[in-house]
Amino acid sequence: MAREFSTVGVVGLGTMGAGIVEVFARNGIDVVAVEISEPAVERGRVTLTGSTDRAVAKGKLAPEDRDALLGRVHFAVGLDALHSVDLVIEAVPEHLDLKQRIFAELDRVCKPEAILATNTSSLSVTEISVATHRPNQVIGIHFFNPAPVMKLVEVVRTVVTSAEVVADVEALCARLGKVDVTINDRAGFIANALLFGYLNHAVGMFESHYATREDIDAAMKLGCGLPMGPLALMDLIGLDTAYEILDTMYRRGGRDRRHAPVPLLKQMVTAGLLGRKSGRGFYTYERPGSPVVVPDEATPLATEAALADGARAIAKVGVVGSGTMATGIIEVFAKAGYEVISVTRGAEKSAKVCEAVKTSLNKGVVRGKLAEADRDAALGRISWSATLDHLADVDLVVEAVVEELSVKKALFASLDEICKPGVVLATTTSSLPVIDVAMATQRPADVVGLHFFNPAPVMPLVEVVRTIRTSPETTATARAVCAALGKTGVVCGDRSGFIVNALLFPYLNDAVKMLEASYSTADDIDYAMKLGCGYPMGPFELLDVVGLDVSLAIQRELYLELREPGFAPAPLLEHLVTAGYLGRKTRRGFRDHSHR
Helix, strand or coil: CCCCCCEEEEECCCHHHHHHHHHHHHCCCEEEEEECCHHHHHHHHHHHHHHHHHHHHCCCCCHHHHHHHHHCEEEEECHHHHCCCCEEEECCCCCHHHHHHHHHHHHHHCCCCCEEEECCCCCCHHHHHCCCCCHHHEEEEEECCCCCCCCEEEEEECCCCCHHHHHHHHHHHHHCCCEEEEEECCCCCCHHHHHHHHHHHHHHHHHCCCCCHHHHHHHHHHHHCCCCCHHHHHHHHCHHHHHHHHHHHHHHCCCCHHHCCCHHHHHHHHCCCCEHHHCECCCEECCCCCCCEECCCCCCCCCHHHHHCCCCCCCEEEEECCCHHHHHHHHHHHHCCCEEEEECCCHHHHHHHHHHHHHHHHHHHHCCCCCHHHHHHHHHCEEEECCHHHHCCCCEEEECCCCCHHHHHHHHHHHHHHCCCCCEEEECCCCCCHHHHHCCCCCHHHEEEEEECCCCCCCCEEEEEECCCCCHHHHHHHHHHHHHCCCEEEEEECCCCCCHHHHHHHHHHHHHHHHHCCCCCHHHHHHHHHHHHCCCCCHHHHHHHHCHHHHHHHHHHHHHHHCCHHHCCCHHHHHHHHCCCCEHHHCECCCECCCC
16 A cells, blocks of 8 residues: 655745645645745745636636645745655755755654655756665656646656655655656656757757757747747746756766757856746747747748748749659649649659549548639649650749659759759758759759658648758748748758758657667657657657658768767667568557557
């Protein structure tokens, strides 16, 4: 039988601490909420009442339940008030010496059988526990922000935490309606270890002017379905907190360069640009603490005139290729009112593409997303061809053939001879250098990458990839075309992985390394990222959908270009691909899909 916790103490009533107080009080547990001074206690009280009042206003909490909840909380100054609680959770700032001092004091004040827990997200629970005479009763209970809403709790055991204490805390998490994942004491645990490498990488992209803050954030939200872009998320977490977590992970986690905080981060923290809490971080906010972003000197002009500035007029578009991507792109352009010439190798392939486009448009009609007249008009705008010569007078060519450089270069050399001057030549490559394709022509200034996401008719994102030879007019034309298609075009340089894959795949690779090290299970890692970070899919679900062979190929490209040791493909990923376990398409990847 798990022990019954009737009273719980919470030390530190900042956003996290006040949220943890609310979680316990909502579930009928009496809480002693402790701060260092009366003003700090008052701030904690205001945070708690504000949160519960919002829940009442949204109809998520009855007024009488709120009153009962607040009635269970006893506020106090100083740790002596915790002498009779069954469990204490510490939620003070991430400084080891501060936490050790508090735990030494809690050890003196609390009854001998009390469990002492830390909500640290990055520090060593073991190092905190040795400040007490009861390290076997010390454990990490890492809630996620906002604690009342987020389902995940990471339960962190040290090498000396007793099994009974772990079992008691797991049972308590279940009582609180949380999903717990139990793990060993390692830098960053699951969620932060996977999240912060990605966030730091995004800051590095911004620092090097590879892409704007808006484009980096839009790319990850629209391309991966994430609830927030990485830079907006950094502002929410607090740049000072993020810096501390990264610095700790770098020092404790094997000195992986990807966890070494990007210099810009330290500069921003020093300058007091801490994110939402200071009113200014990567973005500028209405006032300190506000979530409302306001324009500043770095905000781009999003008007149509600004987008079209220097853009060439595009009326007729050629699409080369016969695969899923080509089919989707033909549909997207035809629906947006462009005249489209589809070019494939042979009449048989053309007939297949034509059938696929018709099927997709008909589905749109059946689902009520498209009028029959619009479907017929879209089909009427497409002409089908098996020869590149028919592209002599188009304004834009979009190439969507196989991902092989030699094939693409040969095609672009042919287009260079056939197409009129001033035409924009675009490649949809997701992994090859666009400059290599551009240099197969005599007009590299007119060549750009237009990386659509699959399925093209549905996915709202297009990465506009400019090479060092792409002209500003070509980039402007590509952006204007994306806007006319109803897509969000994000502009980036010609580097392996562009924005989305360069940020996504190292994170997936890190998850594989974590599994390989037997730190956690695939299920727990997936739970951690979905419930702790709001990701639509866990990393192993996503890898099985994308295909392990595709993921390995992209990771190899990134590693070859950046030569960053942390980007080396995880051996487990290579072994699974060699064994033919490629994910859903072979019914076996990280999971067995044969019965689904």
